[in-house]
Amino acid sequence: MRTVRVGNGQGFWGDNVDAPVELLRGGPIDYIGMDYLAEVTLSIMMRQKLKDPRLGYATDFIDFVRRVLPEIRERGVRILSNAGGLNPRACRERIFEVARELGVHGIRVGVVEGDDLLPRLPELVAAGHALANMDTGEPIGPVVERMTSANAYLGARPVIQALAEGADIVLCGRITDTALALAPLAHEFGWADDDWDRLAAGTIAGHILECGAQCTGGNFSRWWEVPDLAGVGYPIVEAREDGTFVVTKHPGTGGMVTVDTVAEQLLYEMASPSAYITPDVVADFTTIRLAQDGKDRVQVSGIEGRPRTGTLKISASHLAGYKSSGQITVSGPRAVDKARLAADVVWKRLERAGVTFEDDQKEVELVGLGACLPGVLPAPGDLPEVVLRLAVRDADRDKVERFGKEIAPLITAGPPGVTGFAGGRPKPQEIVAYWPALLAREEVEAHLVVTVEEA
């Protein structure tokens, strides 16, 4: 039976930059998915685009394209990415420039647009869409002017269209990670738009792939069993028309693919396992069957799905004040006591300066003493050294900036054994808060635009 190979070369913006190149060169591959958008990345891109209308996409993607363009053209490997961010057309123009520089001709690049709802928010609110925050229930209307980005999560359909029109590279903005794997499979096998079991299978293949090495030995509980983690291979799904697939990686790469490494990734960022809702389908993770099928091969089958819901998830963001964090290292006898004193000193000096923070607006962590898991692990007695990390947040930028000036004085005007303060005063950072909401899908789908151009 014919198989289609889909891999993931980038689990998030900041992932290993050589991994997708090795995924391309290490063996047979048909499609490579590349994820660049965390929940608040689009808000950052919005600011870049306002400064320069040629920006607003993931520039790292261009570096990748420059390294591989002649090769993907020659081998017919197709690349799918959300690197387009808020400006996929500008991203395409840049790719065409790179193609001209490299002398690569006939490259077709598809762009999916329609996810960006920011310009349409007032109109949507006026039409009666609450866009209520899914965490708090608060309607968006009263705060709509504060939103700095608002994007719908798109599904596989527009990507399938771009592939059908012959795109070698498909650039999207906000789209589910799972759609980047489902789309090529639905395209290749001609899966029907209401074939819920197969759509669920492609979706779950995408969920396994979406965090790169997290299914091939990265972040695995029994880390001591993982061979050559440094050379970890990124994942590949070998899919068949019937919706069954094998999770694997290129031969000779590090890491491992076992029922256990795949199962851990299946549960990653999971809510209700029987109802994994995407724009394409509702996938049921309680139907998945996993079986080892030789070394570094896991067979996945049995997947069932249910019809898609009538809404799409919206990811909006807004500015919600400022935050700052700073840290010092405290060493020597009674390090923990000295670190606690140093924290007290900072808060008291700020108070003398007229700057106070509510209890839930400040954080003291003694890193080394179980700060990540307070009360979970038995606390040690004294430590030879400990990192004191202080953080604050507030709507008032000046207060947050003033906090940043109280870390360095601890070196000379704090307890002894304080070191490790470098890199200047911590600066206030804007807090970009996340606003998840739901919107009737036809409001988005009627505005989708797919264009495929060649250069």
Next chain:
Amino acid sequence: MRVPLERIAHARSGDKGDASNVGLIANSAELYRVLREQVTPERVKRHFGGLCRGPVERFEVPNLNALNFILHDSLGGGGTESLKTDAQGKTHAQGLLVMEVEVPDELVPR
């Protein structure tokens, strides 16, 4: 025999807004029954009492010999708003694996 979960299971955690999720996977179907009986939401809530301010939900995933826990209100506001080092609950799986359970001797790996 009383053993830490690390001996009989493995786990992964991540974030969902201000909640973390911990997927806990038993090393066999027999051990899954041990988990289902002893690793209750109430016990997980107590175990993470120092960081989990909300309720704990539990879902069963028997086909993977797994339980999925949602620890509500555990990330200090979540994502970008949190002031914590572990704002995404990345370490919570490791934290759960130190919980101890009572396991029939014949099921404990040597």
